Amino acid sequence: MYGRFDLNQTNDMEPKSFSMSKNRRPFLFKLFSFILFSMAVMGGLRFFQSIYQWQYLLDYQVKPGPLYSLISGLLIAVIMSIGMVGFWLRKVWSKTYLQISIAIISIAWWLDYLSFTKNSAAFSNWPFRLLATMIVVGFLYGYLQISTQKNRLGIKDEK
8 A cells, every 4th residue: 555545446546545443442442441351360360379379378278268269260361351352353242241241250259259258347348349340330231232222223433
């Protein structure tokens, strides 16, 4: 390609534009992807810390044990990584996949918090945790719903 013209143009000699609006992703799309990336990284850190601190967790008899945090961290990292890559590549299945996986991970996170937390001081911030969970899950579901509605109505996310 040279300038605004492609050397292999068709007969109509229409100049090809350099418009990148097709490949640009809106800010909320990037924010959503960053949240998914953060969740994947947190799962990965949990996985690697379980390996790194295995003996420490056994010595202090942490319940439910290092194997639980190893498996749950790996699952969160893999599930969110698949969702993030699918979403970034704009795969059709990614929205449904993310809605299901975000719901499962949020419920599992709360069940983990409620069933394995033994210290009463840890429950002092439950209203904040609940509010933060509702905001993040609300944003994620809201964005997926809005972007689905825009696609159905034929509205493009271009600037």
